[in-house]
Amino acid sequence: MKPECGVKPMKLVRKMLAGDVNALSRLITMVEDELIDVAEVMQEIHSRLGHSYCIGITGPPGVGKSTLVEKLTSIIRAEGFNIGIILVDPTSPVSGGALLGDRIRLQSHYLDDEVFMRSMASRGKLGGLSKKVKSVAKIMDAFGKDFILLETVGTGQVETDIVSIADTNILVLMPHAGDIMQAMKAGIIELADVFVINKADLGKSGHLMADIESIVSDRKREDNWMPPVVETQAVNNIGIEAIFKEIERHRRFLKNENLLLQSRLGRATDEFRELVKDEMSTRITKLLHENEIFRKYLGKVETGELDPYSAFREILNLMPKF
Amino acid sequence: MKPECGVKPMKLVRKMLAGDVNALSRLITMVEDELIDVAEVMQEIHSRLGHSYCIGITGPPGVGKSTLVEKLTSIIRAEGFNIGIILVDPTSPVSGGALLGDRIRLQSHYLDDEVFMRSMASRGKLGGLSKKVKSVAKIMDAFGKDFILLETVGTGQVETDIVSIADTNILVLMPHAGDIMQAMKAGIIELADVFVINKADLGKSGHLMADIESIVSDRKREDNWMPPVVETQAVNNIGIEAIFKEIERHRRFLKNENLLLQSRLGRATDEFRELVKDEMSTRITKLLHENEIFRKYLGKVETGELDPYSAFREILNLMPKF
Numbered sequence: 001m002k003p004e005c006g007v008k009p010m011k012l013v014r015k016m017l018a019g020d021v022n023a024l025s026r027l028i029t030m031v032e033d034e035l036i037d038v039a040e041v042m043q044e045i046h047s048r049l050g051h052s053y054c055i056g057i058t059g060p061p062g063v064g065k066s067t068l069v070e071k072l073t074s075i076i077r078a079e080g081f082n083i084g085i086i087l088v089d090p091t092s093p094v095s096g097g098a099l100l101g102d103r104i105r106l107q108s109h110y111l112d113d114e115v116f117m118r119s120m121a122s123r124g125k126l127g128g129l130s131k132k133v134k135s136v137a138k139i140m141d142a143f144g145k146d147f148i149l150l151e152t153v154g155t156g157q158v159e160t161d162i163v164s165i166a167d168t169n170i171l172v173l174m175p176h177a178g179d180i181m182q183a184m185k186a187g188i189i190e191l192a193d194v195f196v197i198n199k200a201d202l203g204k205s206g207h208l209m210a211d212i213e214s215i216v217s218d219r220k221r222e223d224n225w226m227p228p229v230v231e232t233q234a235v236n237n238i239g240i241e242a243i244f245k246e247i248e249r250h251r252r253f254l255k256n257e258n259l260l261l262q263s264r265l266g267r268a269t270d271e272f273r274e275l276v277k278d279e280m281s282t283r284i285t286k287l288l289h290e291n292e293i294f295r296k297y298l299g300k301v302e303t304g305e306l307d308p309y310s311a312f313r314e315i316l317n318l319m320p321k322f
Numbered sequence: 323m324k325p326e327c328g329v330k331p332m333k334l335v336r337k338m339l340a341g342d343v344n345a346l347s348r349l350i351t352m353v354e355d356e357l358i359d360v361a362e363v364m365q366e367i368h369s370r371l372g373h374s375y376c377i378g379i380t381g382p383p384g385v386g387k388s389t390l391v392e393k394l395t396s397i398i399r400a401e402g403f404n405i406g407i408i409l410v411d412p413t414s415p416v417s418g419g420a421l422l423g424d425r426i427r428l429q430s431h432y433l434d435d436e437v438f439m440r441s442m443a444s445r446g447k448l449g450g451l452s453k454k455v456k457s458v459a460k461i462m463d464a465f466g467k468d469f470i471l472l473e474t475v476g477t478g479q480v481e482t483d484i485v486s487i488a489d490t491n492i493l494v495l496m497p498h499a500g501d502i503m504q505a506m507k508a509g510i511i512e513l514a515d516v517f518v519i520n521k522a523d524l525g526k527s528g529h530l531m532a533d534i535e536s537i538v539s540d541r542k543r544e545d546n547w548m549p550p551v552v553e554t555q556a557v558n559n560i561g562i563e564a565i566f567k568e569i570e571r572h573r574r575f576l577k578n579e580n581l582l583l584q585s586r587l588g589r590a591t592d593e594f595r596e597l598v599k600d601e602m603s604t605r606i607t608k609l610l611h612e613n614e615i616f617r618k619y620l621g622k623v624e625t626g627e628l629d630p631y632s633a634f635r636e637i638l639n640l641m642p643k644f
Contacts, residue, residue: 273610309361316601
């Protein structure tokens with residue numbers, strides 16, 4: 001993390017908090033490019049957090065997520081709320097095209113100042129993406145967005161981690177595809193608060209509906225929320241109102257059950273644990289690079305003089321005990 | 323890791339090394355169930371490692387991997403070699419059915435004593451699977467298997483990690499499906515030494531062939547190996563001999579270039595690093611559970627009294643520096 005030349009980061013934060021969209025945009029870029037001390041930013045904005053309601057929209061490629069995000073944005077805007085949108089693609093540069101596609105599809109909101117959109121890709125490094133997405137969502141929250149839409153493909157571990165920050169999670173599927181199995185494997189099903197069957201006109205949605213319903217009724221959730229299933233045809237703007245109604249219903253449910261605050265504090269706790277763990281592993285990595293004894297035994301393994309387990313045994317007692 | 327009652331683990335290892343199939347089977351179960359000190363087993367068998375040649379067979383579900391493994395097994399057996407097979411499914415209990423399917427498809431080798439097969443699933447915990455698969459492969463190696471076939475779905479990070487232990491990696495695809503994109507995203511393409519287009523009778527394989535060839539020619543490998551593409555119809559036993567020929571050709575290439583030993587030592591080095599890292603994170607986790615100061619600040623985050631970043635700042639200087 002190197003400070004960007006000529007920019008006073010906290011000045012930027014204050015401008016952002018005062019409602020400057022340009023400052024918001026620059027701040028997010030600095031977080032993405034690791035040009036700013038994120039911890040400092042987070043401390044600075046902490047008292048302004050908690051206003052936004054975050055909606056995760058997850059589903060396999062081609063299922064129509066972007067169209068759905070676009071139509072949902074229209075409805076939320078029509079209700080008078082402002083919106084931040086984060087499009088996440090945790091894959092290598094390969095996906096440049098897809099992201100561009102998303103941008104094009106969402107262009108109907110380009111001229112709307114109350115819609116702030118950002119694409120985020122991993123740029124090769126998987127590790128940092130989910131943390132960055134979380135930071136960006138917080139910055140949008142502090143900026144004062146009423147809703148944050150968080151779109152991901154949702155098939156990997158990273159994305160499961162990302163969508164865990166959403167208050168309401170929507171899993172988008174379509175008839176035919178065996179995507180429900182993928183979603184189950186990635187643990188996304190457990191996180192879904194609302195199921196959407198998009199492209200319901202393609203037929204066979206009754207089959208998928210039955211699959212979802214059997215999964216939902218099999219897995220009793222701790223919070224007793226019964227995830228509804230909504231059929232949509234996003235391109236024809238059919239069913240989008242119904243999704244928003246279910247989001248609002250879920251939001252009321254969380255509020256009534258006092259789960260909203262509870263889950264947010266839970267996430268803060270996870271975040272604290274993760275910060276500590278990350279710091280410790282940074283220190284360990286440094287240790288592994290610099291420590292003489294470790295390097296000596298590494299050399300013995302590299303040349304085949306010792307097997308990894310014996311070498312490990314030898315240094316076991318030399319490692320810090322805390 | 324709790325020792326299994328009434329079993330002397332190292333006695334089991336010695337029986338296994340003496341060729342006792344029952345001991346091999348029990349030992350693997352103990353590794354899977356964490357009932358044995360794996361480090362001790364690995365040290366014990368280390369001098370017996372290096373005989374097996376490991377073949378990774380990776381590809382999306384439904385592409386015909388199991389049929390291919392079955393037919394390949396027949397060919398390798400016909401050449402007079404014995405075989406260990408590991409079927410990996412890094413998904414939750416959900417996949418029980420799929421594994422059962424694999425077992426059924428492979429039943430033609432059930433009565434063959436020289437074929438030892440094992441299914442390995444993650445049983446919910448993703449973290450440990452790849453390490454366990456590596457240990458099991460080593461045990462099969464020490465047992466004296468000439469070939470080890472390692473079948474995985476190969477779409478996740480865990481599996482990329484698993485297949486990295488194979489000497490020759492085969493990526494199985496089929497015409498139509500957009501699976502090549504999936505494989506690219508998961509980084510499997512880079513690991514593939516042989517491409518197989520199975521179900522080549524489904525047509526359009528020319529298209530996929532062109533895709534693969536353009537990817538292969540775009541990415542120059544450090545070792546200068548040019549991955550060949552083989553078309554097969556595994557169910558009709560067409561093209562399997564060609565795969566085995568390419569495996570043997572790749573094996574000779576690795577041997578001639580002195581890459582086999584080199585990559586095995588490289589893997590041992592990675593393993594050593596991982597052992598040290600794992601041990602350190604175990605110690606850190608313990609610290610996080612037991613340390614008074616950490617728990618105090620955790621409490622402050624849990625109640626919302628402090629934000630995670632401020633709490634982190636407070637304890638930063640209290641963490642061990644090494």
